[in-house]
Amino acid sequence: MWGDWHQLWQIVSVPDNVPIVALLFLVPFYTWYGFREAFKHDRLIAQLEADPAMAKTHHRKPYPFKTGWERELHVWPYLMRIEFLAAVILTVLLMVWSITLNAPLEEPANPNLTMNPSKAPWYFLGLQEMLVYFDPWIAGVVMPTLIIVGLMAIPYVDANPLGNGYYTYKQRKFSIWAFLIGFLALWCVMIVIGTFIRGPGWMWFWPTQTWDHNRLDFAVNRNLHEIFGIENRWLAMGFGASVVGLFFIVAGYLMHRLCMVTEFSRKIYQRMTLLQIITLHTLLILMLSLPAKMAARLLFRIKYVLVTPWFNI
Amino acid sequence: MKARLLFAVLAVALALSLSACGSKEQAEEKPAAPAVASAPVDPATAGTITGTVKLDGPAPKAQRIRMDAEPTCAKTHTTPVMTEDYVVGDKGGLGNVVVYVKDGLGNRTFDTPKEPVVLDQNGCIYVPHVIAVQVNQPVEIINSDPTTHNVHPVPTNNKEWNKSQPPKAENIVESFAREEIAIPVKCNVHPWMKSYIAVLKHPYFKVTGKDGAFEIKNLPPGDYTLVAWHGVLGTSAEQKVTIGPKESKAIEFTFKP
């Protein structure tokens, strides 16, 4: 049932989904905004690299500067006024939003009546969406932990001294790509999927498709070893473990190749310690395991790769 | 919101245009309606309807009323008492029929006559057998017998009542507030006793006598529908009559036994 705009409007207009709609616009906007600055800096960098003489005298910012202008400005009033303005605008925004849209209040909690779909708060929908691809212990516990740890590890594995304190794309291609894939392509997109795409029964509904409570999907998800006809439990476990291992090796090697693509990246790679390299690769491989598993699940209907009596992957 | 605004504007426009039209119509209509209701009948132009009610065919034989249960009544009669359902004259005229104007008087209202119509219980029969009154006109019921009667009208549209009337008791005076043709009246003590009271909103009615003749006078000119009603045979077919000023017309009703 395509073209059900009423349904789309219903989902979008749920008060709690409004932030996600806002996210849909804000994140691309700021991505573009950041990249605009980055390209501005990149142009300057290119200019300065081409003209070393200029590099010596230039103030090295893409912003106008004249001698005689203060290098530092007083916070009061030059920063304060902007902060004040931002606070006022934000207040207005919040007020208007609060006046026009009421916070949701549904029926009193009823443990006997399961909501369908019952969804986590929107900012955790990424994790809930992950439940489709991984067992809860991975999606709900391991992955969030890895995300936090991974984020915290960033400053310690990024060996690139360039691009500290200014936007640039040219000097940090690898790290920017890695971050954007993680934040935009995985985290934000998963949230959007969880909000707009997942309907009753956590089934996949394209936008403008009616959320039909009666819909039934039939899909047999198999474990990887079953596809290969391995029946023995231990054999299967071994097979699964080796596939996982293989994935790590292949992905690690690819990562390695990726780090060696340009001369600059090789230089940075060179600067990294072994611990940094291992951490970086592990984290990125784990991050990539999500899209890998998603693809395996959505395209090949694979449920588990590794099956053990204690846990499954 | 927009739709609602638009609707409001349209509604205002519509209301304005309607009120503009409406004022004219009202001006024309107003005097017409109440005039009919209160206008007195002008005797100068009033017409008359006359006619007879006939029974087409032999009347069913009247039954003899046995009053053995009530010797005091039986004593008052020297001849056998017969039922009065069919009172037929020489020329086939049918008595005890109520002829009345059913339709054509519009919204006219009429004064209620103050003088009562008398219904007597004499010799354990109601005399007369059929009476007709106007709405709210008093009906005076007399007990001329040395026995107790009870008077029990069983109306459909009016209030029902049932009063006992011992000999020499005061006369019962009652009236009926709604039109009804006709209310059967009976006496529970003497099951054979029966009478009818026709109640009408206007004075244009007549109970026929043995000759079946009737005359309805003082009718303002107009188109009328007349109907005759008989206690056993029910209501006749309607007859339409147009009365011009001072005109007199004759019609005839025929009942088949």
Place this chain on the structure above:
Amino acid sequence: MPEIQNDDPIVAKSYSGPLLIASLLLVLSLFWALWQEFVGLRPWRGYQREFASVYSKFLGKELTKQKAAADAIMSSAEYQKLAKAAKDAADAAAPQVKKIDEETAYVNRRIAALSPTFITARGEVTALIYQVEIAGSESSKKSRQADVDKAKKGPFNVELPTAEGKTEKKSFNYDELIAEFDSLKNHKAELTLKRADVRKAADEAAKAQAAYIQEKLDGLSVEQVQSLQTAVRQMSVALRQINVDKAGLVDRCQSCHVGMDPKLVPPTLQLTKASLGLEKSKDAPFTSHPQPELLKLHDPEKFGCSPCHGGNGRATNSVVKGHGRHEFWLWPLYYKENTEAGCQTCHAADMFTYHAPVLNKGRELFRQKGCIGCHRYEGFDNEGEQLLSARQKVRQLEQQKKDAELEIPRLNKAGDQAPDNKAAQDYYAKADNLRVETSVMDAQIEQLMVRARSLLREEKKVGPSLKETRMKLRKEWIYYWLENTHTFRPDTKMPQFRFKPREPRAISAFIWQMAVPGPALPKQAPGNSAKGKELFESRGCLACHSIGEGNKKMGGTFAANLSRVGEKVNYDYLVRWIMNPRQRTRPYDPIARKDLGPEDYKQYGKDFVFDLDHSRSPDGKHELQVQQQTVMPNLRLTIAEARDIASYLAAQKHADAVYQPAEFMDDPKLVEQGRALVKNYGCAGCHEIATLEEEGRIGTELTTEGSKPIERLDFSLLTEHAKRGVLPDGKPNVRDGEKNAEWYDHKGFFERKLTNTAIFDQGRVVTQLKMPQPNVTPEDVTALTTFLLGSVDPQVPKDYLYKPADQRRDIQEGWWLVTKYNCMGCHQIAVGQPSDLQGLPIYQGENKFKLPPPLLSEGARVDPNWLARFLENPAMSKTDVNRNGVRNYLAVRMPTFSFSDGEIRKIVKFFQAIASQAQPYLPPRLEPLTPQERTMARDLFTHPAAPCLKCHATGQPAHDANASAPNFLLAPERLQPAWTARWLTDPSRISPGTAMPSGLFKQEGGRWVFSGPLPPSLQGYSKDHADLLVRYMFQITPEEQRMLLGRTPAGGKSGAK
């Protein structure tokens, strides 16, 4: 301001503009928030203002109207008379009053002149006396006393006005002053009393005058209207709420529905949209409560609004919110047509709820249409469940008894072998106790068996037993009926099942082959069809059954329409059925779970005899079902009459009806398939079917269906349709002018489903719904929806629920039975409830007296013990049964229902309760008649002016042919004296339209006196004549009556002379 580089864009850039705009926006948003808080979210303010304006306009009109009405009354002769009387009285009193008034004025002047001196003197003296009282020593006491005396001496000089208008100077000492003042006061009081005395007559006349207006004026008095006008003027625009802490209730409905405020709109005033001049307005919530009597029963200060009406009582920010019609609010306002659903919240245990006709209809339909066959509903039709639990209890007790009986010898033996006497005594005592306990168990079992027996009688099925099919029905007809239920009989209560092809064949074959084989019916001779018709119409069959098709249909709706009964039924069986519908071919043994035949009885050497008096199983161990489980009663007809009626009914058929031969009916292969289908469709819910007697209900329990989460109601493929207000046929759903109105709610579900039970299968390939299509009109659907909507898990405190323990419970229990057996088909039981017979042409007009008696005051009329006997055997005779026990002059017959004892008890209590009679009934002791009184009573009884025996039956066939009232001989044990006296004096008040005339007695000095000419013996009798007759009636004997008959002129002899 040094070194500011004006060309530095960052420094030079001014943020004043954006800041100004942002600040402005902030201020605007603040104002918006304020506006929202005080105006936007307070729509009731506007409503209240509008109400004040329209209501004061209304009151203005009302004032002129009432003024005119009051003026009209005042100009009436009667009022003028009263006014004149009042004026005359006032005039008569006037000179004296004037004199008194003048004197009072004079006294007042003197008091006024004296007062200042008096007050000062009293103040000074009392203050000095206080000083004396607190003085410490004797001496100081003395000196202060001297001060007091000095002060008391005065002198106090006063200028007093005299009667002539001059002044006189007077001098008093303290005591004189006091005395003078007191005497003036006393004089004044005397004058006041005297004045009242003089004016007494005038005041009373004035009061009578005022009272006259109050009596004659319809509606509010002018003063009342004026005070309302003041109230409206002073009305403040404020939130109005009912707050009941205990119930967690906050209802602010009155904030918009201002007309509900009793302070502004008294209950005597009915505000409607029309009376306020707002007929066309869709948004004028100002009408007052349309049923003020309901508010009297349910004080709004306790019950609020939302417990009955639903809605979100707390919300005041919008109409939708207030009415609770927003998403996630579980208790939306009931729509107008379903308002009475609210009653069911607390009145769920009722069988009949006063003031709720729609709800009652729904509840009644739920039973009548057989919904209870499949859907359990708490408190409805639970005889089966009770029977089961009684049987279980019996089994338990029997097991216990058996255990005890095994234990007793063991204990005795242990006692025998006990080491010492004490221990032995203990054992023996235990054994004895157990023996006693078993005897208690016996009594318990006995009672349970009686109960079971009763329950077996009480348990009825909605549809006829299918065990008798072979004897009763034409073979080919069954299949046709299943397929064309509603075509064959358009008003049948049997729903139309949606069978798949070939299913009806299997079902009918199963039913046919499972039917009991016999013993064969006796062959019946044909009867007289014309006479049968007359009997059918006059005996009262039409109270339940209807006959005739289309607009020729007449009769009740309780039972089947018999227009085509001749096409289906076997004549011999019909005769038996009419003779005694409860007669079974074979009794059912609920323990062995089979229908017993002669062979089962033979085993025990017994004859195959079973009826209500022989209801034990052949082994004598338990009760059998010996009756058909039908509510149809026995009309006590003769075999000839039964044949006549049967002949008449057998002729009721379509001449052109053709039935296909149905040889598959005997195909044994279809039986098992049929059984599965019959189970699947739940046929055994309404019909007795062999092998499926103990089948449970197949449908959902509906006791709290109205509060089932909406998600649990399966809208199936129509969910989105319902949410978007699209009807199943694709058209928009329109409600109150709103297009595409959402129907995703309980109401929408119930209504759609009842209108078309297959609706939620629409679009499905595999259909799942087996609920058949009931035979309901749109009004029925509304009534049933109302009933279901109200069937909720109540949200109110427990003590709000209507569970009366007093007579009101008897009424509710009685209603269950009264409706179960359709007593209202013949009798009027509730005020304003017509019986089905009343509407029949043969009972119109003067034939009204042929109707069965109304039973509104039956509980007060008759002795309950008599009533119980009568209900048990309405013929009042064991032998002469083809008649009515009381009103044998009526053609319509009070049938024998074979009530169980419990049912009789409940019905009797019901009639007592609706007549507010105390229970148990103790007959009052009547004063015996003196010989003179006896003579007087005889004279009165046979007086020509009081022809009692003309109408009342006497038992003499010749006389009774014309009788139209019961025999006096029944009175002593049947009637209650108090009621009889009331009846004699004004029967039409008890039973309007009765043949018994009113006005036989007249009130004279606090007693009733015969209103006709008095017989000589009664002249000078000073007691109540009606009471005399009652006492006489209550001791009348057959001999006495015969003697009276001799005296009465009707007898031909004149014994009195």
Place this chain on the structure above:
Amino acid sequence: MPDEKENGAGKRTGLLTTVKETVKQDLAGLKPALLEKGKEELDALKEPEKTQLFRSIFRVKRDETPRSRALSVLTNVFFHLHPAKINRDAVRYSYTWGMGGMSFYLFLVLTITGVLLMFYYHPTKGQAYRDILYLHHDVPFGQLLRNMHRWGAHLMIIAVWLHMMRVFLTGSYKRPREFNWCVGVILMVLTMLLSFTGYLLPDDQLGFWAVTVGTNMARATPLLGHEGPFGPQLGMTAFNDVRFALLGGSIVDANALLRAYIWHCIAIPLIASVFMGVHFWRVRKDGGISGPAPVMLESEMKEEKKGPRPVILRPSGTR
């Protein structure tokens, strides 16, 4: 008294005249003085910053001199989160996007609205839902209050995420700000937890099932959850695992409500405040806001020293 009457009368006349004269003189003298003082006062109002009241509040002269400007920041308890002076380009919106400041501002708004909401809220089953209804329909501005709290919370999460994105894109986590990035990550997690714990508080179906879904994941915690890997082997059941600890029961019920309330209103805000303090302090101590810094060219990149280069224990200042 009666004796002095005569004399007193004479004296009184004299006294009266004296008093009259004195008052007249005083009034004549007071009038110009009052006018003068009034004028003075009015003049002073033209320069409010010179009044004692003003100075007592703002402590420093408020004029356009650099000193005053610096002091107005340094002497203000609220402003002195900032340095007196900053990089001239750091005021550009395009650099900071203002997201950090907005997050903090929203945190303040949420604290204030949250405190107000607490006045009306009881974290008990049954009462909680009624309190929300009460807020909606009875409390003045109650609905607005709740809306602001809810939407403020959502906005804050978005602001925090965008702040993180900005910090990453500008490379501001790089030395010497590594640790502050970690603190930021913790703050982001705390923000989300704050929002999550608040979700349950209305005790409606939405919150109930969201929290049920959320906490159900805790069942699967490896080792500590009764459905997680090795959990059952370690004796974890529904009644002793980590989810039980979170909810105070095996289902989301009264205890869960109370726990959520305490986490939401006391524990997490406190922890977050501490981390926020650290975060802001570190911003200043790590050299203020990171940029916009002058671009560095690849050619200027210093060679890494050979030899052991421990990541974690690398001495600072070396490159």
